[in-house]
Amino acid sequence: MFDARLCRPIRNPVLYYRLLPHGMKPNIADLSLKELSGFLTEHNHPIYRAKQIWQWLFQKRATTFVEMSNLSRDLREALGDDFLIGRLQILRRAESRDGTVKFLFGLADGESIESVLIPEATRLTLCISTQAGCAFGCAFCATAVLGLKRNLTSSEIVNQVLEVSRSLQNGRRITHIVLMGMGEPLANYEQTLRALEIITDSQWGIGISPRRVTLSTVGLVPQIEKLMAETKINLAISLHAPDNRLRGQLMPVNRKYSLAQVIDCCHSLPIPRRKRITFEYVLLRGVNDSEQHARELAKLLRGIPSKVNVIPFNPHPGSEFLRPSNESIARFQNVLHDAGVQINVRRPRGDDIQAACGQLQGQEAGPQRHGNRRAEASIS
Numbered sequence: 001m002f003d004a005r006l007c008r009p010i011r012n013p014v015l016y017y018r019l020l021p022h023g024m025k026p027n028i029a030d031l032s033l034k035e036l037s038g039f040l041t042e043h044n045h046p047i048y049r050a051k052q053i054w055q056w057l058f059q060k061r062a063t064t065f066v067e068m069s070n071l072s073r074d075l076r077e078a079l080g081d082d083f084l085i086g087r088l089q090i091l092r093r094a095e096s097r098d099g100t101v102k103f104l105f106g107l108a109d110g111e112s113i114e115s116v117l118i119p120e121a122t123r124l125t126l127c128i129s130t131q132a133g134c135a136f137g138c139a140f141c142a143t144a145v146l147g148l149k150r151n152l153t154s155s156e157i158v159n160q161v162l163e164v165s166r167s168l169q170n171g172r173r174i175t176h177i178v179l180m181g182m183g184e185p186l187a188n189y190e191q192t193l194r195a196l197e198i199i200t201d202s203q204w205g206i207g208i209s210p211r212r213v214t215l216s217t218v219g220l221v222p223q224i225e226k227l228m229a230e231t232k233i234n235l236a237i238s239l240h241a242p243d244n245r246l247r248g249q250l251m252p253v254n255r256k257y258s259l260a261q262v263i264d265c266c267h268s269l270p271i272p273r274r275k276r277i278t279f280e281y282v283l284l285r286g287v288n289d290s291e292q293h294a295r296e297l298a299k300l301l302r303g304i305p306s307k308v309n310v311i312p313f314n315p316h317p318g319s320e321f322l323r324p325s326n327e328s329i330a331r332f333q334n335v336l337h338d339a340g341v342q343i344n345v346r347r348p349r350g351d352d353i354q355a356a357c358g359q360l361q362g363q364e365a366g367p368q369r370h371g372n373r374r375a376e377a378s379i380s
């Protein structure tokens with residue numbers, strides 16, 4: 001039996017300021033338009049001010065109400081009396097030999113999360129987290145070891161973009177966002193969607209085009225359908241095995257949404273012309289890396305506008321899996337290529353600072369083992 005908690009956080013989603021000591025003010029960036037409008041009306045200010053406030057927060061990246069110079073002093077004071085502008089604390093910043101930068105951020109309640117900045121020739125990608133920890137217990141993933149701590153609020157998701165932007169020099173700007181950090185974005189659907197709205201809106205938000213945003217999921221079918229109906233962002237699905245039994249061994253979520261259900265869902269999604277679903281496939285030595293696996297994968301994806309991102313396993317302390325040899329990675333790649341599958345082998349970025357895919361743990365010390373067992377205990 002599948003414990004429904006796997007689709008939702010194990011703990012109830014709690015806005016983090018409710019966890020703060022009595023008297024702490026709420027973070028203004030977590031208010032919806034309705035809530036902010038309510039506040040403005042109550043204080044006799046027109047509601048169009050809401051969008052101006054958002055422009056200050058998300059476009060001009062204001063950190064105080066005082067600097068919001070097109071608002072009256074009255075309003076600035078009222079805002080300051082009732083709200084704070086939440087920030088993330090940079091606990092650690094590590095730069096890899098290849099230019100990848102990993103940020104460890106502290107949250108107001110003491111939890112921590114990681115984001116990874118990946119510079120490439122023509123783009124600057126930021127990989128962000130949507131949960132502290134993760135409940136899904138994928139066998140090969142370092143974040144899984146933590147178990148789920150909690151969902152992030154939309155402002156905590158957005159603040160990763162704002163804090164990293166602030167740290168950039170020489171006019172460099174983030175061009176792409178991938179929701180591939182810690183956690184399962186579709187298990188924190190509401191806050192993730194709100195954050196995506198802020199990240200992609202060009203009138204008052206950060207203004208990164210949805211075409212440049214990609215969300216990666218373990219394959220929560222109903223939420224995938226909802227996401228594709230409600231947004232224009234790109235979808236990536238973690239597949240990792242071409243058959244149901246093996247996928248179930250690697251990804252406990254497969255017992256809730258089987259491989260067949262995920263594939264059926266992909267066939268029926270309204271994918272616009274020229275768009276493709278990305279399938280992620282972590283390559284594990286002796287587990288899912290044979291030429292037969294590659295042939296089965298090509299067959300499975302037939303008829304779906306797709307591309308495959310092969311991620312050779314990135315080792316992390318305590319993991320039992322191994323990365324395949326370069327020859328066997330190349331053989332896997334060739335089979336897919338010959339079968340007409342668009343394939344890209346991801347070279348590890350930032351592996352010397354534990355910033356590569358699946359290495360994020362959101363803590364400075366070594367791994368804690370208890371969380372994984374909790375995640376697995378909720379499935380039977």
Ligand code: SAH
Nearest residue numbers: 141180184216217218238280313314357358
């Ligand atoms: N929960 C989402 C978002 C995480 S994205 C998801 O699972 O899709 C991170 C990607 O890296 C996923 O495809 C994940 O399976 C993969 N990954 C996890 N651990 C890894 C590791 N050690 N080496 C390589 N890829 C890994």
